Amino acid sequence: MLQGTTDIFYCYLIFLDKFYMGSWVYMNFRCKALCLAIFTLATSNVLHARTGADAKTITPNNTALAIYVPPSFLEARRYDSNSNMWIEPGNAFESSINIVGRKYFPKLNLIKFEPETRYGLLLDLAPKWETEQGKLKLIVQFNVFAPDGIKLQTGEQKVPVVIKGNNMTAAAYAAAGSAIALIMPQVVNQLQPDTTKFPDIGISSSINREMLVDKSKPVRTGTAFFINDSGDMLTAAHVQRGCTHLEATLADQVFPVFHQKSSDLLDVAVLKSNRKTPRKLPLRSGQVIELGEFVTSVGYPLQSILATSATITRGNISAEGGIQGSFGLFQFSAPIQPGNSGGPIVSDNGELLGMAVSTLSAESLSKRGLIPQNVNFALNAKYIAAFLSREKIAFNEVQSKTPGEMRIANEAALSTTAKLSCYQ
Numbered sequence: 549m550l551q552g553t554t555d556i557f558y559c560y561l562i563f564l565d566k567f568y569m570g571s572w573v574y575m576n577f578r579c580k581a582l583c584l585a586i587f588t589l590a591t592s593n594v595l596h597a598r599t600g601a602d603a604k605t606i607t608p609n610n611t612a613l614a615i616y617v618p619p620s621f622l623e624a625r626r627y628d629s630n631s632n633m634w635i636e637p638g639n640a641f642e643s644s645i646n647i648v649g650r651k652y653f654p655k656l657n658l659i660k661f662e663p664e665t666r667y668g669l670l671l672d673l674a675p676k677w678e679t680e681q682g683k684l685k686l687i688v689q690f691n692v693f694a695p696d697g698i699k700l701q702t703g704e705q706k707v708p709v710v711i712k713g714n715n716m717t718a719a720a721y722a723a724a725g726s727a728i729a730l731i732m733p734q735v736v737n738q739l740q741p742d743t744t745k746f747p748d749i750g751i752s753s754s755i756n757r758e759m760l761v762d763k764s765k766p767v768r769t770g771t772a773f774f775i776n777d778s779g780d781m782l783t784a785a786h787v788q789r790g791c792t793h794l795e796a797t798l799a800d801q802v803f804p805v806f807h808q809k810s811s812d813l814l815d816v817a818v819l820k821s822n823r824k825t826p827r828k829l830p831l832r833s834g835q836v837i838e839l840g841e842f843v844t845s846v847g848y849p850l851q852s853i854l855a856t857s858a859t860i861t862r863g864n865i866s867a868e869g870g871i872q873g874s875f876g877l878f879q880f881s882a883p884i885q886p887g888n889s890g891g892p893i894v895s896d897n898g899e900l901l902g903m904a905v906s907t908l909s910a911e912s913l914s915k916r917g918l919i920p921q922n923v924n925f926a927l928n929a930k931y932i933a934a935f936l937s938r939e940k941i942a943f944n945e946v947q948s949k950t951p952g953e954m955r956i957a958n959e960a961a962l963s964t965t966a967k968l969s970c971y972q
Contacts, residue, residue: 606651611741612748613653614667615645616760618972619660619790620767621675628716637677637720644724652732659752661792667695668746671735672760675727677720683708684716686723690731692739695750697759701738705730757793758804761971771847771891771904772796772805772819773965776942779823782932783890783968784905785810788817791970796821797856798966805968809939814876814931815905818941819968827963829892830944832899835930837878840864844954845882845904845924846961847891848968858962859888862954863922865901871908876931878902881922891965893926896952898960902926 624638642658649656657665670693678685685708692701707730709723735741770787774780781796788794794805796819803823810817845861863882870877880893884904893902908923936943 608654609652609736609741610655610743611653611746612655612657612666612668612743613649613671613735614657614659614665614669614750614752615649615671615673616659616792617641617645617673617675618762618767618792620972623790631714633717635716635720637716637724640717640720641675641724643721644728648725648728649732652736655748659755661752661755661757665752666748667750667752668743668748669694669700669735669739669741670750670755673731674762679711682711684711684719684723685709686720686727688727688731692735693759694746697756701735703731703734705734758971761793763793763971766851766969767791767972768970769848769851769887770889770968770970771887771965772968773846773890773892773900773961774821774825774828775818775900775936776828776944777824777826778942779821779825780808780941781805781819781821781966782892782903783817783819784903784927785812785815785817786905787890787968788819788970791972793971794819795969795971796966797969809941811935814927814935816903816927816932816935818936818939825964827960828944829894829898829900829960829964830946831929831933832895832897832901833945833947835901835928835933836948837865837868837901837928839866839868842896842954842957843880843882843901844894844896844957844961845880845884845888845891846894846958846965847884847888847904849885849887851887851967856967858965858967860958860961863924866923870925874925876928877905877925878928880924880926882924883922884924890968892961894957894961895948896954896957897946897949898952898956899946899948900932901929903929903932 622638622642625634625636628635645658657667659665672691672693674689676687678687685706688705690703691699693699705727707723707727709719711719768787770783772781772783775782788807795802796805803821805819805821808818808820842862842864845863846858849859861882861884863880865878866881867879870879884907888904891904892900893904895901904924904926906925933943
């Protein structure tokens, strides 16, 4: 029956080919339809092989199952210029969870922590892709936790799939569907779950996120700094976005931090550290900046290459505006690199003048024959002050003194600035 359904897919596509061949939109549709047919057939074959009967004989389990997958894995996609298609292995994996996983656990939820999810069992999946000799291999390590955080089961599943016709998307769907169809029976058979044994008393907001993430390597790193006595920290919103677990490192002390407030428009976020701190960066009273004044930038750039200590660079305020069409930025010349985002831009009196958020891309501009030199952008402190006031986050202001000196700027910035590590 299923083979016949797949044949209908192919006949329908042949019919459409005659009328729409060459259409870019149609080609994307055609690829997805073919992938769906291949994915459905592959999934059915695996289910049949595992159960020794038709897939309909699977007994659905009513236990509420929450599943965690690193967001960056689910969002993974790249454009293939040869086929003029997007390759979306993350979408293939998520579709497999929803289609195959629900055959075993109809009350399955792929948790993203918002909105709130209740569960009886938590399945933590850590997948990765490998390619070798014309094959796509999906390796999935998994752990199952009870609502109290006790680990109940652990395992690993490897699924190699031949890449036919360079169709990476079809191979991803086949591998993902097979992996989920192999993992789910292991959970059912070993734990024998039911709603009495595992009632849905777990709440996604109460999950210890640290136990879910791979701490061997952060997804990204950035910079954050203290802004008040309560231990609240400021960083760029894009640094902490999508992080399952965040850690700050300052003076060899590592501590977790938590998202509190953010603005994507301003690219700013406040993190709660739950640590009292005697040092914080005050804002200049009135948040006035002077063109040409010297500034210090502190951050933790290129952490996969450079030493883990903070990096200090010097420059001046070059312009009161940013890129055309941008909002709330000023330009400064102190060199920055990836990882500086969220770091403070400090005056020689130790005042916070802004926060590093971006730089001009030398790679992109070089294609137009332009080589930018130290053209970097910071969110102006007056917009930081407005954001903090709106969100009722405490901060300090000081009257500007002249003249200042580099030593004061360095001491103020180094004592309050931490490396930020994002884990999934």
